[in-house]
Each structure stands twice: as C-alpha cells, then as structure tokens.
Amino acid sequence: MFGYYMELAVRSLRRSKALTALMILAVALGIGASITTLTVLHVLSGDPLPGRSGSVFMPQMDPRDKERDDHPDELPTQVTWADGMNLLHAARARRQALMAAGSTPVQSDDLAIDPFIVPARYTTADFFAMFGVPFRYGQGWSATDDESRTRVAVIGGELNDRLFRGENSVGRTLHVDGADLRIVGVLAPWRAVPHFYDLNSGNYSVGEEVFVPLGTARAAKLKRNGGIECWGNKSSDEADMETANCVWLQFWVQLDDPTTVASYRRFLDGYVHEQVALGRFERPAVSALPNVMQFLDQQRVVPSDVRLQVWLALGFFAVCLVNTVGLMLAKFMRRAGEVSVRRALGASRRSVFAQLLVEAGVIGLAGGVGGLGVAVLGLAVVRMQPGASAELAHLDLTMLGATFVISIAAAIAAGLIPAWRTCRIAPALQLKSQ
Amino acid sequence: MLTDVRPIVSTLRRHRLTATLLVLQIALTCAIVCNAIFLIGDRVSWMLTPSGIAEGDLMRITVSDIGPRRDLHARVETDLATLRAIPGVQAVTVGNSLPFGGNAWNSGLKLDRSQQSPSATVAMFYGESLVETLGTRLVAGRVFRPQEYSWVDDLVAGKATSSHVAMVTSDLANRLFPGESAIGREVFVGGEPARVVGVLERLPAARVGAREDANNTLVMPWRMVPAYGGGYFVRARHGEAARVLKDAVAALKRAEPRRVVVEARLYSDIRGRYFATDRAMTVLLAAVSVALLVVTALGIVGLASFWVAQRRRQIGVRRALGASRTAILRYFQTENFLLASMGIVLGMALAYGINLLLMRQYELPRLPWTYLPVGAIVLWTLGQAAVLAPALRAASVPPVVATRG
Numbered sequence: 001m002f003g004y005y006m007e008l009a010v011r012s013l014r015r016s017k018a019l020t021a022l023m024i025l026a027v028a029l030g031i032g033a034s035i036t037t038l039t040v041l042h043v044l045s046g047d048p049l050p051g052r053s054g055s056v057f058m059p060q061m062d063p064r065d066k067e068r069d070d071h072p073d074e075l076p077t078q079v080t081w082a083d084g085m086n087l088l089h090a091a092r093a094r095r096q097a098l099m100a101a102g103s104t105p106v107q108s109d110d111l112a113i114d115p116f117i118v119p120a121r122y123t124t125a126d127f128f129a130m131f132g133v134p135f136r137y138g139q140g141w142s143a144t145d146d147e148s149r150t151r152v153a154v155i156g157g158e159l160n161d162r163l164f165r166g167e168n169s170v171g172r173t174l175h176v177d178g179a180d181l182r183i184v185g186v187l188a189p190w191r192a193v194p195h196f197y198d199l200n201s202g203n204y205s206v207g208e209e210v211f212v213p214l215g216t217a218r219a220a221k222l223k224r225n226g227g228i229e230c231w232g233n234k235s236s237d238e239a240d241m242e243t244a245n246c247v248w249l250q251f252w253v254q255l256d257d258p259t260t261v262a263s264y265r266r267f268l269d270g271y272v273h274e275q276v277a278l279g280r281f282e283r284p285a286v287s288a289l290p291n292v293m294q295f296l297d298q299q300r301v302v303p304s305d306v307r308l309q310v311w312l313a314l315g316f317f318a319v320c321l322v323n324t325v326g327l328m329l330a331k332f333m334r335r336a337g338e339v340s341v342r343r344a345l346g347a348s349r350r351s352v353f354a355q356l357l358v359e360a361g362v363i364g365l366a367g368g369v370g371g372l373g374v375a376v377l378g379l380a381v382v383r384m385q386p387g388a389s390a391e392l393a394h395l396d397l398t399m400l401g402a403t404f405v406i407s408i409a410a411a412i413a414a415g416l417i418p419a420w421r422t423c424r425i426a427p428a429l430q431l432k433s434q
Numbered sequence: 435m436l437t438d439v440r441p442i443v444s445t446l447r448r449h450r451l452t453a454t455l456l457v458l459q460i461a462l463t464c465a466i467v468c469n470a471i472f473l474i475g476d477r478v479s480w481m482l483t484p485s486g487i488a489e490g491d492l493m494r495i496t497v498s499d500i501g502p503r504r505d506l507h508a509r510v511e512t513d514l515a516t517l518r519a520i521p522g523v524q525a526v527t528v529g530n531s532l533p534f535g536g537n538a539w540n541s542g543l544k545l546d547r548s549q550q551s552p553s554a555t556v557a558m559f560y561g562e563s564l565v566e567t568l569g570t571r572l573v574a575g576r577v578f579r580p581q582e583y584s585w586v587d588d589l590v591a592g593k594a595t596s597s598h599v600a601m602v603t604s605d606l607a608n609r610l611f612p613g614e615s616a617i618g619r620e621v622f623v624g625g626e627p628a629r630v631v632g633v634l635e636r637l638p639a640a641r642v643g644a645r646e647d648a649n650n651t652l653v654m655p656w657r658m659v660p661a662y663g664g665g666y667f668v669r670a671r672h673g674e675a676a677r678v679l680k681d682a683v684a685a686l687k688r689a690e691p692r693r694v695v696v697e698a699r700l701y702s703d704i705r706g707r708y709f710a711t712d713r714a715m716t717v718l719l720a721a722v723s724v725a726l727l728v729v730t731a732l733g734i735v736g737l738a739s740f741w742v743a744q745r746r747r748q749i750g751v752r753r754a755l756g757a758s759r760t761a762i763l764r765y766f767q768t769e770n771f772l773l774a775s776m777g778i779v780l781g782m783a784l785a786y787g788i789n790l791l792l793m794r795q796y797e798l799p800r801l802p803w804t805y806l807p808v809g810a811i812v813l814w815t816l817g818q819a820a821v822l823a824p825a826l827r828a829a830s831v832p833p834v835v836a837t838r839g
Contacts, residue, residue, distance in 0.1 A: 022732050029725060105500045105694045117498055117694050178501025223498070225663070233625060237591035304796060305715050308473075315466045316722050319459055323733040326455035330740035333452075385714050421451065 002358065009359035012335070019331060020363070023324050027367025027414075030320030031407045032374020033313040039375070039399045040382060041310050043392045044204065045302045048192040052132055053292035055256050057264070059087060060288040061272045063247065063281050065231045075288055076229060077199065077299070078247040083275075088124060092267045093253035094260070095130040099123035100249050101201045101226030102217060104210055107175040108163050118159060118209040119201070120176075122217035122224070128154070128185075130254045131192065136160075138170035138185035141213055149215040153181035156209035160186045176210060179220040187211075193392055194301045196292050198250050200227030203301045204392065214249075218242070265289050321414050324363070329418035332356055336425050343425070352423040360415020361408055368407030375403065438761075438768045446769070449741075453773060456737055460777025460813060463730045465784035468809040469792065470719040472801050477716045480645060481709045485533040486636040488569035491524070491672055492701035493679045494532060496665040497686055498694045506659050507585060509690075516689045517666060520681045522674040528658040529561030529667045530586075531640035532568075532701065534708040537663065538641040543652070544622040545610060553610060555647075557639035558623070560586060560656035565601065565634065567669055573604055575617045575632035578655040586656040586664075597655055601632035605649035623652070644797075665697065675700055727812075731820040738766065738824035742831075749828055750835030759829040766825035767818060774817035778810045785809070 013020040047053050060075040063083060079087070084098040102120035127133070128140040137160075141152050153174050160169055174181045191207040212222060218241075230236045230246035241248060255261045268287045275281040290298060332339075339352055375395060382393040446453045497513075510528055517526045530539050539559075542552030562583050565572065578599060588594035600621065607616035607630070616630045638648040658664035666686075670678035683698045706713075742749075749762055789801040 019736055022736055026729050026733075029729065033722070033725075103498075105498055107500065115500055115692070115694050117696055235590065235592045237587070240591070303711070305711060308792075308796065309715075309718060312466070312470070312719070312722055315462065316726055319462045319466070319726055320729055322455055322459040322462065323729055326452055326459065326733060327736045329452050329455065330737055334740060334744060385710070417451070 005355045005358040006362070008355055009362045012359060013362065016331065019327060023327050023363050024366045024370055026320040026323050026327075027364065027407060027411060028370025028374055030313075030317035031367060031371025031403060031410070032378055034310075034317045034406070035371060035375035035395075035399060035403050036378030036382065037306070037309040037313040038402070039379060039395055040393050041302065041306050042396075042399060043193065043394070044306055045296075046193060047293065048194055048196045048296075049131060049292055052254075055254055055291070056130060057093075057253050057255055057261070057289050057291050058295050059251055059253060059264075059268050060290070061268070061275075061281070062283045062286055063245075063275070064229075064283060065245070066282045075286065076247045077250070077295075078227065078229070079249050079251045080245070080247050081242045081249060082280075084249045084251050087251055087253075087268075087271070090267070090271075093255050093264055095126040095254040096252065097124045097127040097130055098214060098249050098251050099127060099197065100214065100217075100224055101198050101208075102210075102212075102222055102224045104176045104222050106159065106163070106210065109175075113162075118156075119206065120210040120212060120217075120222065121198075121208040122212050122214045122222065124214055126254075127211070130252065131197070133190050134188040136186045136188040137168045138183070140211075141184055146213045146215055149219045150213065151179065151181050151216055151220070152184045152213065154185040154187060154211040155183055156187050156207060157189050159209040174210070176212075177220070177222050179222065181212060181216070194296060196296055196301075197252055198226060199299055199301065201225075203299075203303075224248075261289070317410075321410055324411070325414045325417060328360060328363075328415055329421065332418045332422040336422065339422055339425055349423045353419050356419035356422055357412060357415050360411050360419065363415070364408040364411020365404075367411060368404045371407055372400070372403050375399075438765050439772070442765065442769045442772060446772070452737065456734065456773050457777045457780060459730055459733055460774055460817070461780035461784055463726045464778055464781025464809050464813050465788055467723045467726055467812070468781070468785040468801065468805050469788050470723045471809075472789070472805055473792075473798070474716050474719050474723075476798060477712045477719075481712050481716075483534075483638060483645075483648065484636065485638055485705070486570050486634070487533060487701070488669060489701050489705065491670050491675050492532075492568065493668050493670070493675055493682070494535065494665045494697065494699055494701065494704060495668065495679070495682055495686065495695065496697040497660055498696050499661070499690075500692050500694070506587060506661055507657075510657075510659055513660075513666065513686060513689065516685050517668055517682055520678060520685055522671045522678045523668055523682070524671055525563070525567040525669040527561045527563050527567045527667050528660060528664040529559065529564050529567070530658050530662075530664050531557070531559060532667065532704060533638040533640065534642070534705050535640045536704070536708065538639055541624045543610075545620075547622050547625070547627070549622075554606065554650050556606065556623070557641075557651045559637060559651060559653045561658045561664065561667065564667070565632075565637075565653060567667055568637075569669065570637050571635040572601075573633050573635050574615065575601070575630070577601065577632055578653075582655040583657050584655070585659065586662055587659050589656060590662075596626060596628070598626070598628050599631045599655055600628035601634055601653040602630055603634045603637050603649045603651050605636065606652060607633050609650070621652075623654070628654070727816055731816050734770065734817055734820035735824060738770065738821045739827070742766070742824045742828040745828075746831055746835055749831045750833055750837075753831065753833035754836040762831070763825050763829040766821055766828055770817045770821040770825075771814065774814050778813055781809070781813070782806050 049056060061083065062075050063080050088096055088098045100122050102122050103117050104120045105115045105117050107115045124146050125141055125143045136157055140154055145152055155174060160166060169183050169186055172183050174183050194203050195201060195205045228246050228248040230244065232245040234245045236244045236246050255264050268289060272285045272287045276285040342352060379393045379395060383390055514526055517523055531537055538557050540555055540557055543554045543556045544552050565577050582597040582599055584594045584596060589596055602616055610616065611619055616633055619630050620627055621630065636649050637651045639651050642648045668678060668682055679698060679700060683695055687695065785801060792798050793800065
C-alpha cells in the first residue's frame, strides 16, 4: 500500500512542479538555517571533557583587599601564587594542577626556519592525567620534576610536525626563549572546546603547543601572558609575581565522588577561614567549587549572538513551515474532486488521509536532503568567518540525524492539517458540482 | 474598491484556514523583519562608532624578543629611532592599547581615596606622546610635558613614582564632574592620585563592555615597553601607511634579527577584526530578512494562483454578468490588501513582543515606533507585487468560461 501511495504522491507532486519546488525549497531553507545555527550552538556549548567534566572542579576564593570593591559578589577565577601553591601542596584532591598561560618564541635547529611564537602553558604534573590529554610519544613529567624545576617540556603534535617533521622527538631539545628544554612527551591532537581551564586566553582559543613545568618556566623567566588582577601597592613586576598581590594562576582539581567533593569543600572552606583569621584575606570568607560545566555556565561562555542566531533561524523555519502548510492545503483542496472519486469508489477516509500524509512526507524528505545541503553550505560559510570558534563548526552524526528527524516530522506536521481537512470532504457534494 | 470588501470577506470566511495561515505567515515575517532591521541598524551604528584617531594612517607592530631581556629602555629608544628614520613616518611611540584594538588595561577610578567602591571602571591608555601620535583631539587643558613621563616597568617595580597627572575623555569628565570643568580635579586610579590636566574629545577603549561606557577612558603619562605587551604605534604620512608598514617591519627585523614580529597590521585591519562578528551578524540578519520576504512573496503567489485557478468559473460568471477586467484585478488586489493588513496588525504586536524579549536578553533599546509604518509599507508593497501576476491572470479569464461546465 505504501508503495502505491508513494507512486501517487510522486505523480501528484510532478503535476505542479513549481509549487512542489517552492514547498521543498521553503522546508530546505528553514531546516538548513536551523541546523546550521544549532550546530554552531551545539559545538560552542559542548562539554570540553566528555565523561570527566563532572569530576573536575575549580576551587575559588577571594584574596583581594577591601580597597577595590569592584565585583563583591563575583569570585576571581584565578588564584595567587601563595594560595595556588598551598592548595597544590596540600594535595587533598585525587589530582590537582596549577597553571598559567604563556607565549614563547621557539627556535628551530634548522636556521632556515625563522623563530616563531606559540601559545604555551606552564603547569604542574597532573595537568595531563586530570584532563585526559592524549600522548603520541612519551609522557608528561613527574611531581619531582615540578619541585626540582627540571628543564623539560611536552610539545603539541603540530609543533612536533613543524620542528621534527612528526618524528618521535622525545629526548631531543627544544629551544624556547633562550632556554633549552628536553622534550619528554609529544601530544596527540587535543583541544578543549571551550578552552575551559583558562578563559582569559579566549573562550575558544586554540590549544597550546608547549607545556613546561610551572617552576621551570618561572626559573627560566619564560614569557607569561593571560589575565591578571592586582590590588594594593605591592610590586607587581614580572620578577615578583610569586609574592605579588595578584591573581594570575588557574587551579583545577579532580574529585571523583560526592564524598570527596564534600570533604574538599570543607577543606577549602577551612582554608579560606584560616586565611581570614591570619589576616591575609580582608574580605569575608567565601569559597566556591564549581565543576567544569557549572563554571562555563557561570562565565556565560557561549556568545549571545549565537543564541540570537538560533532564534532567528527557528523563526525563519516557522515562517517556512506556515508557508508550506498553506501551500499544501491549497494543493490538497484543489484535488477535492479526485479525493471525492476515490472516496465514492470505496476508499476509506483513513486511506485517503494516509495517502496525503505520504505525499507530505515525501516533501519533508526532499526538504531534509535539501536542508542538509543548505546546512553544509551554511557551515562552510561559518568556517570562513574570522575567530577561533568558527573553524569548529562541523556537522556531527547527532546533528545529521536531527536534520532528518526534524524535516520529516516538520513536513508531516505541516501535512497533518491539510490532509485531515481534505479527507473530510463529503464525496457527494464535490461530485455533484462537477 | 470598497464595494468588493463584503464579498471578499465572505469568500475568505469559506477559506478560513488558508486565509489564517497566510495572515500568520505575513505576521511572523513582519515581526521578524522589523526586529532584524532594528538589530541591523543597532549594529551598524555601533560599527560606525568614531574612534577620534587618524585611522587611515595608523598601524601597530608588536615584536617579541628571544632570551633574557636587558637594557629595555635603550632598546626601545633605538627601535623608535629606527622607525622614525623611515621615510613617510610622522610619529611613533610604544603604546599599550588602541581603540577597538583588543587588549584592554582596566582599573577602578575613585574620586576620593576613602571611597568604598570605584566611581567608574576605566580603560587606561599609555605611551609617550600617545595622544599626539594617534591624532586624538584635545578639547581642554594640555597634553603631558616631556618631564612628566616615567617608564611603566619602573613604576610597577616601585623604582619610580608617577608624576600624578592624567588626561580624561570628555565623556568621562562629564560623568565624574557633571557641569564642571575637570581640569585640575583629582582622581584616584588604582589607589594613586592623579590631577586631570587635559580633556580629550574621545578615545574609545580597546575592548568595550557596555557601549555607553566606551569612552570611559583616561591616558596616563607612562612610557610603555614591548616586554609588557606594548606595541609600536606608527603614524604614516597620508596615503603611505601600507608602504610604511612593510618598511617598518623590515627595519625592525634588520635592527635585531633574533626576534619575532608577532603582529604587523594597519589600523583599519585591527578595527575590522574587532567588529568582524558584528559585521557577520549584520549580513546574516539581512540575508534572513531577504529570504523571509522572498519565501512569503512566493507563498502569496502560490496561494493566489490556486485561488484564481479554483475560482475560474466564478470569475467567468462575474465577467459574463458585466464585471470589467479592472474590477476582477481590483478584487484580488483588495483581497491581498485585507490579508496583508490583518497580518501587519498581528505582526506589529508580535514585533513588540519579540523586542521585549530581546530587550531583556540583550540590553537592546525599545523598538522605535517608526519601524512599524516602514514594516507595514514593505509588506503591503510585497503583497501587492506578489499578487499582481495571479490577479492579472484572473483578469484575463474570458467571460465564456461561465458557459462551460
């Protein structure tokens, strides 16, 4: 029966080509626009650490003085050197890492290659294991390397391609900013989207290519950059950052179950109270421990324009759908005569209804295919836009499936009212008027 | 024309669902297009925000040294001399940020040292002769004197003290001292006092949060160094910026081959990047608006064609009974006008609703009422244009159709 309905549908659609094309085009444009914008939203609001974001937390506190009361209700998202080191050495979480952003010139042994600047991260040993960073060669450094400020580095795959043509470079030397570091590991491609562990370097900034133990980076005076907030009149010269009244480091911990989360919360609260009692913290003892997704939500990472675009596309889709319903209704009603004959010859209301719905479904399917084309085109245009986030806009399987489900559901929903109206035509009336 | 209204209304009643759908489509289109045009206007006016600097002649070159950095100040002076020697260079300095340039340096500003919370968060600009290099207009007071400048790295390390003077923009001056002259007044920036010696026409921040705070900025008498994130700001003779940029990069590389040029851009390029997302959004809004209008127009054509085909016999009868072609044409035009009007009325209400939502989400101003008549005219015109071809086809139905079964 379905095959017969399909044949009828195709035949009927062929009869009015322009109208069919118009309906398919409207559905395709509406779906294409919606899928494009939804994909961008889906990518940008994604989970940077799938499977582990729920167990990675950012301890927050407020070490600032009373003088500058800029955002009393907003806790800094960074810590001072003193607090970072205290929490790191307390080692109360399963894993913890203290880090800062840098950018460092890299020189190649090949003199034909000009020195170039790459984004760097100065961090501690647990960074790789806590964030599940994959290695292609070698491994990260140890906590001992952190303490002894060993001159080692982990490099990204892209830098390894550029400097060593993708060979295993473990054991070789990396020349950065006047310091020589021994490479202990090379990463497989990895990028956290959003760049959650340090939003100061851009919500969707590209991954770092050089990773150096924090202590080593400080000892070798590697260039630091990134967000910094200072208070008071103490020197905030680069050489004095260990004692400066500035928050400039990010601190993250891994806590695997609710019990450890609760006990870490108590520990953090105790630490903050202790600092207030010691007179180091001047503001009220407040602390927080959001996990990755809570933190991203708090920081409103997804650009508001992206949400606006989704609403715009959905509005457009709604107009396209209304348009299609209207046209389909007109088309079905015009076939009142044909429907009456079929009804008079014994076709049940149900079978007429089913047949018309199949016709609507065919339009939906064609619109979905067209919509997919529009979305692929739309995403290609998005990727041509400037900005670190644009290049991330790729269609994944979820969105691909969603396209077809949405298009067929939309077309059938759009066909429902017209089909129902048409199958209720009383056969006698129509036949008589002919 | 008006005589047609009654028969039209009774016909539309019989096609209530189709008519309702068309009205709904026109209403949605009207609401979305009104808001989209409003958003476009909002973005465009933002993108055209004047910077008050010599945009066409400026460029920024950022370099990064490799290895330990010694003799910071001497190096800066050498580089500046190198740049000044390039033909076509009018002025050059090391500055911390440019209007809409990306990296902002913010600080809290107080009028009284003991004040609990700051009166404003201001973006700070510094660099020797920055105002003169950028071409910012001074509207009151004076610019800094040469002896008032001190090196920013010495200040940060506590090796020097500031000369306690500052220049503010007229926007900030009016905000801090409404109705009074700001010259000679004292402000506290990051806890340090500074006397206002000059008022600038405008100098928008490098990164703007709320647009009305764009000119919450001041200039400090600090000499910037590249190692602190400063860049060389070069102003070229008019029309020579592109060549000067190329020469300047080459000269800086020649002076010290062991360094990396991180950025070398004309100001127009820097500004273009800052507004890139706004430009993309504007294009998107415009494209969606056009697509909406096209889809709606095609929808009207499609529906009208169906109605004409469906009513061929009735039209024939009317023609046979003496109705002129014009009368038939008018009938369909009036019908479309009525439907469009209903859509527009509903669309206006919807437009305001959407605007209210946007106001809450995006801190947008209220939709000015002038958008409504413009939107109405656009949709009426669209409807009439779309219905013309089917209506003409209806008008050409010969009376003889009435006699055919």
